[in-house]
Amino acid sequence: MANTVLIVEDERILREIIKDYFLNEGYEVLEAGDGKTALDLFQQRSVQLVLLDIMLPELDGWSVCRRIRKTSDVPIIMLTARVDEDDTLLGFELGADDYVTKPYSPPVLLARAKRLIDSRARSAKTAQVANGANAHAGTGDTLTLSGIKIHFPSRTVVSDDESIILTHTEFEILAYLMQNEGIVISREQLITKIWGYEYAGDDRTLNTHIRNVRTKLGEKAKLIVTVVRTGYKFGGVV
Structure with a gap:
């Protein structure tokens, strides 16, 4: 279809x-x-x-x-x-x-649209990778860390039994950081992962999305750690 x-x-x-x-x-x-x-x-x-x-x-x-x-x-x-x-x-x-x-350029718009649509289809596959990399990641469809549970097929996030509504991009950012728990992800890596090599935005765009994710996580916002002049990692202290 x-x-x-x-x-x-x-x-x-x-x-x-x-x-x-x-x-x-x-x-x-x-x-x-x-x-x-x-x-x-x-x-x-x-x-x-x-x-x-x-x-x-x-x-x-x-x-x-x-x-x-x-x-x-x-x-x-x-x-x-x-x-x-x-x-x-x-x-x-x-x-x-x-x-x-x-x-x-319509072709550029089409390329960006295809990337967003295709990334949703890949979510379930990346969940299996996350399961193999994290011993405490429930099943191939879910990833649970520090009380935050991601269900990839439905793209839902639950924090301490409370549902959190994230946008497509916010979900991708949180999932990528959690899949790489404890590893510093550079800003360039995040931008390439989420928007691709052709991204033409500025740093404020990524900053805004990170801020939105932290706001929605509430008390667990500290789990997303800013590494000065480098990027971000998942694994702070709540």
């Missing part, structure tokens, strides 16, 4: 261009020209990725992203003509996984 992409863009010509690229790659495409229609489609259909413009009629992209994140960790790529870094960081704080600034 083909993966479904929801394109939310009020410029019809641009929406059609993006649509053609994804159709040619075998994806199913849903279209919305405003925020309200986008939410309706998202609730009615199973969607594997959302391409979300910020400046939309009815509801803007910020509002759509916020509402989607209340119920889903589906990957979201923000499409924006705004170059203000604060706007970009706001998108990440609301739960976006990546952003592309207009004007952009």
Whole structure:
């Protein structure tokens, strides 16, 4: 079954261009020209990725992203003509996984989208690797460390019996750090793992995602240790 992409863009010509690229790659495409229609489609259909413009009629992209994140960790790529870094960081704080600034190359957008979609499919396989590397990692589908339990097939996280809702990117960051417990992971390693070699963002992007993960972990935030001028590791003291 083909993966479904929801394109939310009020410029019809641009929406059609993006649509053609994804159709040619075998994806199913849903279209919305405003925020309200986008939410309706998202609730009615199973969607594997959302391409979300910020400046939309009815509801803007910020509002759509916020509402989607209340119920889903589906990957979201923000499409924006705004170059203000604060706007970009706001998108990440609301739960976006990546952003592309207009004007952009459709092939680059397609490559980023495929990476996000494919990374979800690899989660169950990486769980088996984690199980072999950690003696206390329950089953091949789960990884449990310091009271935090990750279930890879459902991409859920439970901390001391309390469910934590993470975005796609937040989940990938936490899982990667936990799979490498006690090992210092450089910023470059994290960026390559999550976004790929073609990543064109800045350090503030990774900082924002790490901060979001720590906030959601609450008292267990100290388990993610910052190693000055190097990166991060999982294995602090709670």
